[in-house]
Amino acid sequence: xxxxGTTAIHAGQDAEQWGCKSxxxxxxNATTFKQHSPGDPEGGYDYTRGGNPTRSSLQTALAxxxxxxxxxxxxSGMAACSIAxxxxxxxxxxILAINDxxxxxxxxxxxxxxxxxxxxxxxxxxxxxxxxxxxTPETALVWLESPxxxxxxxVDISAIVSIVKSHPSKPVVVVDNTxxxxxxxxxxxxxxxxxxxxxxxxxxxHTDVLMGSLVTNRTDxxxxxxxxxxxxxxxxxxxxxxLCNRGLKTLHVRMREHQRNALAAAQFLETHSQVERVLYPxxxxxxxxxxxxxxxYGFSGMLSFRIKGDASTTKRFLNAxxxxxxxxxxxGYESLIEVPxxxxxxxxPPEQRAELGITDTLMRLSIGxxxxxxxIEDLDQALKSSSSE
Ligand SMILES: *Cc1c(COP(=O)(O)O)cnc(C)c1O
Numbered sequence: 001x002x003x004x005g006t007t008a009i010h011a012g013q014d015a016e017q018w019g020c021k022s023x024x025x026x027x028x029n030a031t032t033f034k035q036h037s038p039g040d041p042e043g044g045y046d047y048t049r050g051g052n053p054t055r056s057s058l059q060t061a062l063a064x065x066x067x068x069x070x071x072x073x074x075x076s077g078m079a080a081c082s083i084a085x086x087x088x089x090x091x092x093x094x095i096l097a098i099n100d101x102x103x104x105x106x107x108x109x110x111x112x113x114x115x116x117x118x119x120x121x122x123x124x125x126x127x128x129x130x131x132x133x134x135x136t137p138e139t140a141l142v143w144l145e146s147p148x149x150x151x152x153x154x155v156d157i158s159a160i161v162s163i164v165k166s167h168p169s170k171p172v173v174v175v176d177n178t179x180x181x182x183x184x185x186x187x188x189x190x191x192x193x194x195x196x197x198x199x200x201x202x203x204x205x206h207t208d209v210l211m212g213s214l215v216t217n218r219t220d221x222x223x224x225x226x227x228x229x230x231x232x233x234x235x236x237x238x239x240x241x242x243l244c245n246r247g248l249k250t251l252h253v254r255m256r257e258h259q260r261n262a263l264a265a266a267q268f269l270e271t272h273s274q275v276e277r278v279l280y281p282x283x284x285x286x287x288x289x290x291x292x293x294x295x296x297y298g299f300s301g302m303l304s305f306r307i308k309g310d311a312s313t314t315k316r317f318l319n320a321x322x323x324x325x326x327x328x329x330x331x332g333y334e335s336l337i338e339v340p341x342x343x344x345x346x347x348x349p350p351e352q353r354a355e356l357g358i359t360d361t362l363m364r365l366s367i368g369x370x371x372x373x374x375x376i377e378d379l380d381q382a383l384k385s386s387s388s389e
Pocket of ligand 1: 076077078079102104105145149176178179198199200201210211212
């Protein structure tokens, strides 16, 4: 197999597929296509909701990057999540989900899908015994994330898959791979049935497209995903597919740089006297550093840390930052910072936040692609001004 970067640049991009031999996939804004004769459209394209050449070239690339047969893109990560659950579940089924779940997925599981007579069991999936005992005959879907957000806790994906697959109800395992992207983690190789991503984050990487994907080798699931892509219509525009496809061309280069900057920032913060705790799987001090090295190909650009002090220290620190932007989301070329307890995880009940260690002094950083020295200098000067008042 070709290496990742080569596949990202070439898969699905062959100029021979276009009449004009365009080296870059054209943006086909057409919603409909002329047919040769009734029911005989060129290349199977009859209406853009069902299929579009710009979308196809992105989907081909995404599938090949995970050495998979099938990839489907949707209008957001949440749309991909919603399509996955609609394809897999029926009334009366149960979902077993990791307790430390992305807030939007948590909201969808506990306030949307539950109204269709589907129950959700939230489990601390770092404890394999708890996973084993939480599986029921009705469990049809196991939903994992690793590392989690914002505490950057890992779960052993292949160990969980082997427990799940030996259960008689044979639930489908979906891994939300958004935090790692397919460059740093390959869920299908770890035994998962479906690799889900919010492409909005690292894969597009430029903070200007909302999109999600489902990648699988299972023909039965692929048929359902394709049917629901057509039937529900939560599809991205051809222009967004073009942009995401363009972002994909530099994913490997960006991820290496995100990792290099994040590791430098994590090491700097870890030795700083005003920092209580740094959470970054790439640090040997991370409790699951060995698992991270075994399961992933790298450590991404996400890190969290707890500042010494209280909520007012956090506020002073944030006010002093010059390069980091206070904003939700992650995975773009620019460095972002947020306070999960007040922003992304505000909807998590206070007692659950306390249990997960999401305090007012915990900040989550998406380390961007600015020069390493500038990132560290910004953190350093902001730490200084947060303590001097
Ligand atoms: C952002 C995100 C999502 C949702 O994706 P959208 O593209 O915003 O709909 C799902 N899971 C994780 C881990 C995310 O970070």
